[in-house]
Amino acid sequence: MRLLLPLAFTCAVVALGQDGATKENWTDYGGTPASWRYSSLDQINRSNVAKLTPKWIFQTGDPDGGLNVTPIVVDGVMYVSSSRNRVFALDAETGREIWQYRYQFPKDFIVSYGPWNRGVAVAHGRVFMGTLDNHVVALDQKTGRELWKVNVEDYKQCGCNITGAPLVVKNKVIVGVTGGDSAHRGYLNAFDVETGRHLWRFWTIPAKGEPGNETWEGDSWKYGGGATWMTGSYDPELNLLYWPVGNPAADFYGGDRRGSNLYTDSVVALDPDTGKLKWYHQQIPHDVWDFDTAYECVLFDAPVDGRMRKLLLNVNKGGMTFVIDRTNGKFVSAWPVVKHLNWITGVSPEGELLGRNEPEVGKTKFLCPSIGGGRSWNQGAYSPKLKWYFTTGIEWCQDVTATPEEPREGQFWFGGSFTPKDPPGERAHGHLGAYDPVTGKRHWLYKPTYPLLASVLVTAGDLVFTGDPEGYFFALDARTGEKLWSFQTGSGHRGSSITYAVKGRQYIATPSGWGSALAGMVAQMWPEAEKFRGGSTIIVFGLPEER
Amino acid sequence: MTIVLALLLAQAAAPAPDLARGEKIFSQSCAIGYCHGAKGAANRGPRLRGRHFERQYLIRVIRDGIANTAMPAFKATLNEADLNAVIAYVESLSGAADTSGHEVSSLPAVKPAAPVAEAHPGRSLFFDATKGTRCGSCHVVDNQGVAVGPALARAAGTSADILNAIQKGKANRVRMVTIRGEAPFPAIVVEQSSDTVRLYDLNSMTPVLRTLPARDVTIGPASDWLHGSLVRGYTAAELTMIASYLSSQ
Numbered sequence: 001m002r003l004l005l006p007l008a009f010t011c012a013v014v015a016l017g018q019d020g021a022t023k024e025n026w027t028d029y030g031g032t033p034a035s036w037r038y039s040s041l042d043q044i045n046r047s048n049v050a051k052l053t054p055k056w057i058f059q060t061g062d063p064d065g066g067l068n069v070t071p072i073v074v075d076g077v078m079y080v081s082s083s084r085n086r087v088f089a090l091d092a093e094t095g096r097e098i099w100q101y102r103y104q105f106p107k108d109f110i111v112s113y114g115p116w117n118r119g120v121a122v123a124h125g126r127v128f129m130g131t132l133d134n135h136v137v138a139l140d141q142k143t144g145r146e147l148w149k150v151n152v153e154d155y156k157q158c159g160c161n162i163t164g165a166p167l168v169v170k171n172k173v174i175v176g177v178t179g180g181d182s183a184h185r186g187y188l189n190a191f192d193v194e195t196g197r198h199l200w201r202f203w204t205i206p207a208k209g210e211p212g213n214e215t216w217e218g219d220s221w222k223y224g225g226g227a228t229w230m231t232g233s234y235d236p237e238l239n240l241l242y243w244p245v246g247n248p249a250a251d252f253y254g255g256d257r258r259g260s261n262l263y264t265d266s267v268v269a270l271d272p273d274t275g276k277l278k279w280y281h282q283q284i285p286h287d288v289w290d291f292d293t294a295y296e297c298v299l300f301d302a303p304v305d306g307r308m309r310k311l312l313l314n315v316n317k318g319g320m321t322f323v324i325d326r327t328n329g330k331f332v333s334a335w336p337v338v339k340h341l342n343w344i345t346g347v348s349p350e351g352e353l354l355g356r357n358e359p360e361v362g363k364t365k366f367l368c369p370s371i372g373g374g375r376s377w378n379q380g381a382y383s384p385k386l387k388w389y390f391t392t393g394i395e396w397c398q399d400v401t402a403t404p405e406e407p408r409e410g411q412f413w414f415g416g417s418f419t420p421k422d423p424p425g426e427r428a429h430g431h432l433g434a435y436d437p438v439t440g441k442r443h444w445l446y447k448p449t450y451p452l453l454a455s456v457l458v459t460a461g462d463l464v465f466t467g468d469p470e471g472y473f474f475a476l477d478a479r480t481g482e483k484l485w486s487f488q489t490g491s492g493h494r495g496s497s498i499t500y501a502v503k504g505r506q507y508i509a510t511p512s513g514w515g516s517a518l519a520g521m522v523a524q525m526w527p528e529a530e531k532f533r534g535g536s537t538i539i540v541f542g543l544p545e546e547r
Numbered sequence: 548m549t550i551v552l553a554l555l556l557a558q559a560a561a562p563a564p565d566l567a568r569g570e571k572i573f574s575q576s577c578a579i580g581y582c583h584g585a586k587g588a589a590n591r592g593p594r595l596r597g598r599h600f601e602r603q604y605l606i607r608v609i610r611d612g613i614a615n616t617a618m619p620a621f622k623a624t625l626n627e628a629d630l631n632a633v634i635a636y637v638e639s640l641s642g643a644a645d646t647s648g649h650e651v652s653s654l655p656a657v658k659p660a661a662p663v664a665e666a667h668p669g670r671s672l673f674f675d676a677t678k679g680t681r682c683g684s685c686h687v688v689d690n691q692g693v694a695v696g697p698a699l700a701r702a703a704g705t706s707a708d709i710l711n712a713i714q715k716g717k718a719n720r721v722r723m724v725t726i727r728g729e730a731p732f733p734a735i736v737v738e739q740s741s742d743t744v745r746l747y748d749l750n751s752m753t754p755v756l757r758t759l760p761a762r763d764v765t766i767g768p769a770s771d772w773l774h775g776s777l778v779r780g781y782t783a784a785e786l787t788m789i790a791s792y793l794s795s796q
Binding site (some may be wrong): 148149150152153154156184185195196198199201207222409417419475520521 | 584592593594605618619623624639677679683684691692694695729748750751752753754755756757758
């Protein structure tokens with residue numbers, strides 16, 4: 001006879017505003033549409049985490065590109081997507097495969113950007129995925145059979161594809177697109193979950209005659225980037241869809257797109273029913289660094305100057321965190337996640353960038369952080385219990401040179417080149433810290449051997465989980481940053497761990513599988529990383545069954 | 548023995564790899580965005596300039612790619628001569644100093660953002676990304692576009708005939724379809740078996756390939772659906788230009 005530990009839901013102080021915590025299920029890319037990556041499960045906690053043992057292992061069988069996914073768990077079934085748009089439904093308790101789906105590519109298909117996929121969305125009895133040839137597919141949640149498939153745009157023409165996870169809001173599946181480093185005009189699309197019919201498109205760059213087009217010079221708006229390559233968030237109470245919009249193209253040279261280049265490097269708030277813009281907040285007007293406002297929008301509530309506010313936090317690739325009021329887009333605060341940051345000298349109390357230090361044509365400039373990011377896309381996590389935000393950061397710099405280039409539709413369009421470098425006075429390195437999300441006050445900083453490129457998970461058990469490039473998956477005490485447990489999974493981490501429960505028992509699941517564009521860049525700074533082994537595995541941990 | 552000799556002779560007879568050709572291919576295929584940078588000076592991919600690689604290693608990696616990375620197998624996309632040219636070019640970079648980015652001062656003056664000119668303005672309109680629905684969303688011409696409707700052969704008729712077909716044509720393959728619980732919609736049936744129907748639902752900006760239980764689907768006779776209803780995003784002058792492109796040799 002086995003005794004189950006009590007499975008409690010710590011409904012932390014979230015009475016005001018939305019509850020972004022997950023419970024038994026991990027329903028959305030960011031846990032819930034608030035993108036906290038926080039679970040109220042606390043059966044596994046600081047007192048027993050050292051006893052965690054593997055429960056089952058699932059191998060996707062294709063290590064090309066690693067495993068970048070955030071698994072979804074709904075009612076005891078886990079949904080995992082792997083490279084080249086394969087999807088697996090697994091019994092979340094045992095790892096048994098229920099079904100698998102292999103997307104059929106055209107015969108002459110060549111992968112652009114890379115073969116990885118970051119996850120599926122599950123809702124309305126369907127599993128939704130964006131594909132490497134720029135389609136969206138809907139699968140039957142029970143059988144994995146394809147129900148509909150729609151082409152967003154000809155991938156050969158746009159040079160774009162879909163690697164981010166969709167977000168389902170009401171009866172719509174909302175899907176972004178890559179292509180921000182190509183001569184392409186970005187957009188966000190909504191499709192009907194039942195029929196796949198197109199419902200709306202929000203262009204991230206306004207057309208001639210629309211407000212904001214005046215922020216683009218000449219015809220530059222037609223090829224100005226503004227990809228929507230990661231996943232947005234949703235506030236049901238405000239009925240606002242928040243989506244982060246990436247950098248303008250060309251990345252390093254902006255001489256032919258003078259102006260602020262709306263809505264690149266902005267968080268846009270849309271009416272999810274119509275796709276109409278409600279407001280926007282631009283972090284980096286006229287970006288010439290490829291500093292992408294592309295990552296998660298964390299929706300949380302916190303007091304600012306004594307008044308409770310509905311807030312949105314977003315860390316950009318330049319290593320700056322912007323906090324805005326999510327009801328109206330007004331700037332609240334900004335703080336850096338890295339020490340080595342010289343592309344600006346700071347952010348004014350109004351949210352404007354100070355002391356811009358731009359790449360120049362014909363000159364090599366030393367800029368920090370590197371284009372690889374003061375942080376990469378792997379997401380941070382917010383604990384409403386501790387009221388802290390946990391995020392990784394990378395201290396590295398680069399020599400960069402701007403080069404005017406003509407756009408060719410759908411072709412890469414960088415407008416420059418770069419070489420990663422150590423920061424002044426020290427070796428490049430990464431870290432994981434706990435911060436006050438509004439002020440950026442740091443509570444602790446964990447320093448691993450190599451930069452951390454996996455997302456962070458935080459739980460009501462006051463545990464922070466993530467994995468490193470060498471293959472170690474580990475747990476830190478969320479209050480102190482002290483390492484409490486570690487397990488070698490066999491391949492480096494570039495995906496996102498989650499937690500869920502089946503039949504009253506909590507599990508922790510992590511992808512293991514080194515790969516991605518940035519994995520190559522890491523090897524430039526740390527040559528030994530060229531030998532880090534690939535893989536594509538889901539490993540699930542739990543507590544030993546007590547007898 | 549004879550075979551070995553023949554191989555040796557073949558090697559001796561092979562022309563020297565063309566470095567200029569190698570540099571051109573490198574700039575188009577290897578220097579681009581996510582990869583090795585101008586003249587191998589590194590980007591997101593590793594630096595090649597000023598590093599020494601064993602020739603066998605270069606041949607293997609360039610031909611077969613590296614698993615778990617973004618390095619593709621170029622044997623899939625380049626012919627033998629081009630592969631040899633690019634291998635020789637990368638080899639030549641090993642002697643070069645790591646002068647990342649210092650060559651840029653000789654670059655031409657800045658030009659305003661404009662796409663590289665298309666051969667025919669009608670072709671640009673056919674694939675015009677600023678149109679919600681464009682011809683290329685449903686038709687392939689010259690190996691570009693999406694094959695939902697019929698592939699279009701150029702020079703298939705006079706410009707006037709083609710314009711008439713674009714605006715007033717009744718597509719024979721389009722049927723009105725009714726699915727249980729939905730309003731009837733125009734569709735192209737792709738596959739039909741006793742239990743499944745696959746069809747393109749033409750009721751939205753982007754055609755949807757739907758897989759449906761046959762019992763739920765009623766396929767009506769050829770519809771009175773007009774192709775003209777799909778091309779409202781184009782002006783008459785633009786459609787004339789597209790017709791002219793399709794009729795051109």
